Amino acid sequence: MFAANFDVAGIRLPDGAPAARWIRRDGPFNGVLPFRYLGADDLAGPSHTGRPAAHSWYEPSPL
Known part of the structure; x- marks a missing residue:
């Protein structure tokens, strides 16, 4: 089982x-x-909870 916020x-x-x-x-x-x-990018600012957050960068790729 996987659970995440x-x-x-x-x-x-x-x-x-x-x-x-x-x-x-x-x-x-x-x-x-x-x-x-x-x-x-760890300079993204606070998350929806107000805690520090990071943006993660991805690109689409073929399977």
Whole structure:
């Protein structure tokens, strides 16, 4: 079982656009996501909870 408090606003594409429109999953998942990790920006500011956050940068990639 995987459980997380995941703020999709912190996931960015290379052009800086939020990737939230790309991320959706209902039900169980066994597989890989079609993204390649590029790095993180720790100057993103506070999250929705007010705690420090980072934006993670990804680019779409073929499976």
